[in-house]
Ligand code: HEM
């Protein structure tokens with residue numbers, strides 16, 4: 001990205017974050033909360049939890065859906081896409097397409113997570129007294145930092161590019177893994193708070209995560225797998241081939257099927 005666009009992009013990200021706040025309607029009535037929250041129930045590990053109102057149940061479901069779409073789907077997909085670019089020519093059109101798709105998927109993921117974050121911060125208690133809430137809060141910040149790091153990157157060929165790649169790869173992978181963990185703990189919290197079954201959702205999400213992990217591992221092994229079909233050439237065979245090529249270059253013209261004027265003369 002051109003250097004002058006970077007501040008614009010940073011402002012855009014911050015503006016998206018802030019602009020979602022006024023649209024969130026924090027309208028659960030006090031009576032509604034007290035009516036439902038005096039009802040308590042015991043979960044499987046016999047802790048007592050407050051039962052939430054139907055309104056809050058649907059808020060939690062929307063929160064879960066938004067954050068699954070962002071951190072459970074778009075973000076890992078964006079990572080798989082950029083990993084495909086390492087197998088194509090550096091300056092090719094295909095590589096550009098992979099790059100722009102990575103940026104598009106990640107920016108969409110940041111945008112959806114930001115809407116989810118604004119919604120949960122407005123509608124939930126903000127007590128941050130369990131690991132799902134605390135890790136979630138840290139992730140809201142980390143994805144914004146990761147997106148900013150993505151835009152402020154040194155050009156290829158510069159020494160700093162290696163450090164940049166390490167930080168971007170490391171943070172991106174950690175954020176994505178932590179996001180997947182938080183979706184599991186979120187589903188557990190959803191079950192505890194609403195008593196709704198989450199078994200099928202956990203199975204489906206596990207199947208999706210397994211598929212992503214398989215593709216990720218497959219990407220590393222693709223080149224190696226392709227090489228399995230090629231007979232390995234030893235060092236001495238390499239020298240033989242080079243020698244034969246040299247000889248070919250020195251062969252007299254008469255050996256060529258096509259004859260020139262001189263060849264015809266000395267026949
Ligand atoms: C990576 C994805 C997720 C992140 C980053 C995240 C983040 C958060 C945060 C920060 C809170 C606290 C909000 C506050 O009190 O202001 C929260 C609460 C909550 N989240 Fe998530 N969440 C994620 C996924 C999910 C999913 C998939 C579900 C399942 C439906 C879910 C269910 C809940 C529930 C039930 C609460 C209420 C608090 C509780 O009882 O622990 N979350 N989440």
Ligand code: HEM
Nearest residue numbers: 075079082083103106143146147150151165168169172173
């Ligand atoms: C939250 C958002 C983002 C996440 C989670 C993320 C994650 C990642 C990860 C994990 C990789 C390494 C893939 C691998 O080789 O295994 C990567 C590569 C890359 N990302 Fe991002 N990224 C994000 C946003 C961005 C943005 C906004 C840009 C640029 C504007 C960007 C540009 C790149 C580039 C150029 C590479 C390839 C680096 C190279 O091969 O030299 N990323 N990203």
